């Protein structure tokens with residue numbers, strides 16, 4: 116992964132952990148069309164690399180995770196068609212990210228606004244730095260969140276809190292974000308904490324974790340009965356893996372399991 120060159124982001128590999136860093140310092144890491152294209156490329160590289168077991172998404176520098184969609188680019192768009200296409204294109208990349216079969220952790224340093232918060236919402240777990248500021252200020256621009264925010268935020272924290280954030284456009288700090296379930300952890304150094312969380316996950320069965328993600332995500336789109344059926348099907352798949360045999364054998368032998376993802 117390290118060898119691939121990007122203009123607006125950086126993709127690094129540390130053993131089984133990949134770190135994707137959005138890097139457009141002059142625009143507080145705002146998401147341009149080029150950045151979306153590069154995120155999609157990075158996702159493809161990660162998908163093709165069987166060594167990678169977890170991904171951290173973060174922003175370069177201390178000031179911002181991502182300050183939203185690139186407002187300069189947005190302002191050049193005009194009309195129903197262009198807006199709809201911009202939204203669909205961004206949604207597609209967020210969907211690819213959230214569909215990765217490995218744990219994806221957002222390390223939120225500084226501002227995560229608009230499309231930046233939507234990027235964090237497409238991750239599985241969010242770690243906020245103590246200086247983080249999170250919000251969906253689109254209505255201040257005469258817009259609404261367009262990269263999945265109206266849907267993912269209300270599913271995550273409930274519609275009351277989601278509507279409050281979207282209609283007031285207010286920013287919440289790390290403490291309030293933690294209290295409302297918008298982030299999972301707060302730490303002085305978000306990237307370091309995200310690494311710690313990733314490392315704890317990397318000890319677990321990779322197939323089992325991908326099945327957890329699939330059961331939870333597919334279950335969100337269906338009835339309880341439908342979701343329970345999905346769970347039972349995926350449970351059956353998990354029981355047919357070598358990892359399950361290894362996990363139970365290790366428990367009985369009182370040793371650490373060595374999962375192979377088989």
Ligand code: HXC
Nearest residue numbers: 141142143145182183184185186187202228229230261262
């Ligand atoms: C383009 C941006 C930007 C953005 C900041 N910059 N955010 N450029 N798009 N989203 C640029 C500024 O223009 C400025 O460039 C430089 O980054 C530093 O930002 P400042 O504003 O000078 O910093 P500061 O005063 O500290 O304020 C920080 C901030 C503010 C509060 C984060 O930058 C801000 O409000 N940004 C916009 C946040 C926002 O509204 N995001 C939502 C976008 S809409 P110069 O050249 O002047 O130095 C969205 C919609 C998604 O995301 C859905 C679409 C379909």
